[in-house]
Amino acid sequence: MINKSNSESLYFPRPTKLIDVTALSEREILFRLRLEDGNALYHIPGQFVEVSILGTGEAPISIASSPTQGDAFELAIRAVGNVTQALHRLQPGDTIGIRGPFGNGFPVSELKDRDLLFIAGGIGFFPLRSMIQYVLDMRPLFGKIILLYGCRQPAEQLFHQELKEWRERDDVLIMDTVDRCPPETEWEGNVGVITTLFPGINILPARTTALVAGPPVMYRYVVAECLKKGIAKERIILSLERRMKCGIGLCGHCQIDNAYVCLDGPVFNYAKLEQLKEVEL
Amino acid sequence: MEFLKISKAQFQLSVGRMIDENFVYGVKAKSPSYEFDRLFTADELCLNYNITLLSPNKYFLPPRTPLMGFKLDGKISVDSMVGAQPGIIIGIHPYDLHALKLLDAVFLGNLKDAYYQARRQVIAIIGIDCLQPWQYSFAASMGTAFPPAGFDLWLTDTGDKYLIEVGSEKGEELCRKYLDASEAGEIEVKQREKLREESLSRYKLSLDISPQLIPEVLNSGWNSSMWEELGEKCFSCGSCTMVCPTCVCFDVRDTTELNRLSGERYRIWDSCMFDAFATIASGENFRPTGTDRLRHRLYRKGKYMLQRWGRLGCVGCGRCIHACLVDIASPVYAYNRLAREARTG
Numbered sequence: 001m002i003n004k005s006n007s008e009s010l011y012f013p014r015p016t017k018l019i020d021v022t023a024l025s026e027r028e029i030l031f032r033l034r035l036e037d038g039n040a041l042y043h044i045p046g047q048f049v050e051v052s053i054l055g056t057g058e059a060p061i062s063i064a065s066s067p068t069q070g071d072a073f074e075l076a077i078r079a080v081g082n083v084t085q086a087l088h089r090l091q092p093g094d095t096i097g098i099r100g101p102f103g104n105g106f107p108v109s110e111l112k113d114r115d116l117l118f119i120a121g122g123i124g125f126f127p128l129r130s131m132i133q134y135v136l137d138m139r140p141l142f143g144k145i146i147l148l149y150g151c152r153q154p155a156e157q158l159f160h161q162e163l164k165e166w167r168e169r170d171d172v173l174i175m176d177t178v179d180r181c182p183p184e185t186e187w188e189g190n191v192g193v194i195t196t197l198f199p200g201i202n203i204l205p206a207r208t209t210a211l212v213a214g215p216p217v218m219y220r221y222v223v224a225e226c227l228k229k230g231i232a233k234e235r236i237i238l239s240l241e242r243r244m245k246c247g248i249g250l251c252g253h254c255q256i257d258n259a260y261v262c263l264d265g266p267v268f269n270y271a272k273l274e275q276l277k278e279v280e281l
Numbered sequence: 282m283e284f285l286k287i288s289k290a291q292f293q294l295s296v297g298r299m300i301d302e303n304f305v306y307g308v309k310a311k312s313p314s315y316e317f318d319r320l321f322t323a324d325e326l327c328l329n330y331n332i333t334l335l336s337p338n339k340y341f342l343p344p345r346t347p348l349m350g351f352k353l354d355g356k357i358s359v360d361s362m363v364g365a366q367p368g369i370i371i372g373i374h375p376y377d378l379h380a381l382k383l384l385d386a387v388f389l390g391n392l393k394d395a396y397y398q399a400r401r402q403v404i405a406i407i408g409i410d411c412l413q414p415w416q417y418s419f420a421a422s423m424g425t426a427f428p429p430a431g432f433d434l435w436l437t438d439t440g441d442k443y444l445i446e447v448g449s450e451k452g453e454e455l456c457r458k459y460l461d462a463s464e465a466g467e468i469e470v471k472q473r474e475k476l477r478e479e480s481l482s483r484y485k486l487s488l489d490i491s492p493q494l495i496p497e498v499l500n501s502g503w504n505s506s507m508w509e510e511l512g513e514k515c516f517s518c519g520s521c522t523m524v525c526p527t528c529v530c531f532d533v534r535d536t537t538e539l540n541r542l543s544g545e546r547y548r549i550w551d552s553c554m555f556d557a558f559a560t561i562a563s564g565e566n567f568r569p570t571g572t573d574r575l576r577h578r579l580y581r582k583g584k585y586m587l588q589r590w591g592r593l594g595c596v597g598c599g600r601c602i603h604a605c606l607v608d609i610a611s612p613v614y615a616y617n618r619l620a621r622e623a624r625t626g
């Protein structure tokens with residue numbers, strides 16, 4: 001038997017410590033983590049990591065914080081299955097494994113000086129949050145900022161404190177909506193699907209780039225609204241979710257036509273996506 | 282290029298000597314088919330076979346590859362499983378070596394997959410010409426009837442002898458150590474050309490167009506009614522992909538010992554023909570029908586792999602044609618039909 005070292009394995013997860021665990025709702029938790037080797041993750045907003053629980057498995061998770069926020073990083077995770085539920089049982093001080101960062105991330109340099117229209121549906125807020133934080137930390141580099149945030153119902157809206165702080169700033173406009181508002185629920189925002197916010201926004205299409213993340217069904221309607229507003233196809237940028245097993249362009253699960261979402265994405269502009277036959281937008 | 286020749290009787294003795302000192306894998310008759318398997322005696326080796334159930338790629342990308350072992354005591358301790366048992370494979374056919382070259386492009390491209398690389402580095406390849414092709418093979422028309430560079434030794438059955446082409450230093454060393462071969466001359470090499478030439482007329486199936494044109498016919502064929510016609514019969518068994526020498530997709534899974542103290546993470550062959558291959562956690566399936574999956578598989582073989590890794594994803598071995606119980610998996614049928622549809626509009 002001829003053996004090689006661990007570091008030669010692309011599947012080797014780096015030990016990472018949970019330093020903070022905050023419940024966002026019944027189903028979602030925000031984790032603050034730090035690599036045990038002391039290094040920063042050196043990620044680009046919009047990239048993701050493979051989170052590993054030995055004995056349970058791995059799950060691709062967007063990095064929910066901006067690299068401008070220091071060496072620790074954040075992941076916001078909804079419990080849906082084996083790995084994500086196991087993560088929800090962990091405590092500060094526990095160790096998990098991280099591979100990555102993977103994927104292309106948002107085209108940060110292309111976004112400089114642009115007006116940005118963020119459109120988040122449900123937990124699509126997670127991948128966008130890294131970019132929103134980045135933009136707010138580097139505020140002078142960017143133009144006008146609008147965030148449209150839609151959830152199914154008020155209880156599903158996350159990051160209240162953060163939204164409240166952002167609302168208090170005068171250099172970012174936040175508009176939120178819920179699909180429906182059960183009786184007796186407190187809600188001051190709009191009621192209706194996310195596209196009902198579009199008539200109320202005022203943008204200069206030539207200056208604006210839209211950044212979109214949400215459930216698959218949302219994309220078609222949002223892209224149509226963006227096009228109606230006059231935003232160029234190249235300036236409509238979407239972060240996609242696909243099944244992923246490796247994160248490194250080998251396992252084949254994330255493929256759309258010949259695009260590997262884990263390598264060539266998860267961020268694509270609409271002009272590119274439009275050419276993919278397996279995407280129906 | 283160096284050529285040697287050896288009598289079949291002498292070759293068998295040489296294989297015996299290899300077996301004494303090495304892990305040797307070769308083609309064995311396993312009725313009703315043939316299979317690559319570990320050889321324990323030289324007379325088990327069967328070199329005049331038509332096709333093996335699985336390709337020898339299973340030695341480089343095993344159905345199940347352990348990626349790491351670990352302890353569950355709270356701390357991560359990952360023991361390396363990146364390693365390989367040196368060995369020799371005897372009897373690879375040309376189309377399978379073409380497929381292995383594609384695996385090289387995938388696993389030794391921008392990223393080096395250490396598990397694959399370890400195996401690739403220590404396993405020697407002795408191939409043999411396929412002069413009596415299988416009835417389902419269309420390798421001749423795919424340009425894969427003869428071996429690409431990358432073998433250590435290459436045999437041609439010339440009757441009572443094998444002609445041997447030495448393809449590498451490792452091959453030379455094998456000859457020195459195990460083969461009592463004598464030098465071959467121009468006559469034998471000419472004979473090989475003739476035998477190879479003659480074999481081309483024995484293929485029953487063939488692609489009607491140049492393989493370079495497959496991406497083009499696929500470009501115009503996305504909306505063909507053929508996909509639905511074939512795809513609706515598919516029962517997503519995955520057989521067509523399990524037997525395919527160029528299929529590389531996998532799943533990654535964990536197991537733990539019953540005592541929950543330690544476990545293993547491994548990758549295991551997966552199939553884009555399984556219905557949940559592209560299903561995400563919310564339940565959304567991005568390729569929900571057999572039609573979507575069959576089309577994806579044949580685009581991957583005929584276009585995407587070429588674009589991404591520089592080689593077509595089909596080497597024309599014919600295994601999938603034989604494996605599919607409802608007779609819809611054939612790349613040569615699909616590409617020929619799309620070419621015809623493109624011509625007739």
Ligand SMILES: Cc1cc2nc3c(=O)[nH]c(=O)nc-3n(C[C@H](O)[C@H](O)[C@H](O)COP(=O)(O)OP(=O)(O)OC[C@H]3O[C@@H](n4cnc5c(N)ncnc54)[C@H](O)[C@@H]3O)c2cc1C
Nearest residue numbers: 059060061062076077078081082083084126242557560562
């Ligand atoms: C790039 C990217 C970024 C992501 N970012 C985030 C993020 O920031 N936060 C977040 O919470 N999530 C994110 N996700 C989604 C996340 O990866 C999944 O929720 C996670 O992988 C689920 O893993 P699990 O082991 O917990 O669930 P699993 O155990 O895999 O199960 C998930 C659900 O699917 C069902 N299921 C499992 N296998 C199958 C199958 N074969 N067919 C049909 N149903 C099946 C299960 O019953 C369960 O309901 C992201 C995904 C991608 C690709």
Ligand code: SF4
Nearest residue numbers: 525595596598599601
């Ligand atoms: S697609 Fe079929 S014919 Fe082509 S290499 Fe794979 S198994 Fe062989």
Ligand code: SF4
Nearest residue numbers: 515516518519521605
């Ligand atoms: S094409 Fe045939 S072999 Fe392949 S999954 Fe469908 S039924 Fe099975």
Ligand code: FES
Nearest residue numbers: 247250251252262
């Ligand atoms: S996740 Fe494996 S290829 Fe993209």
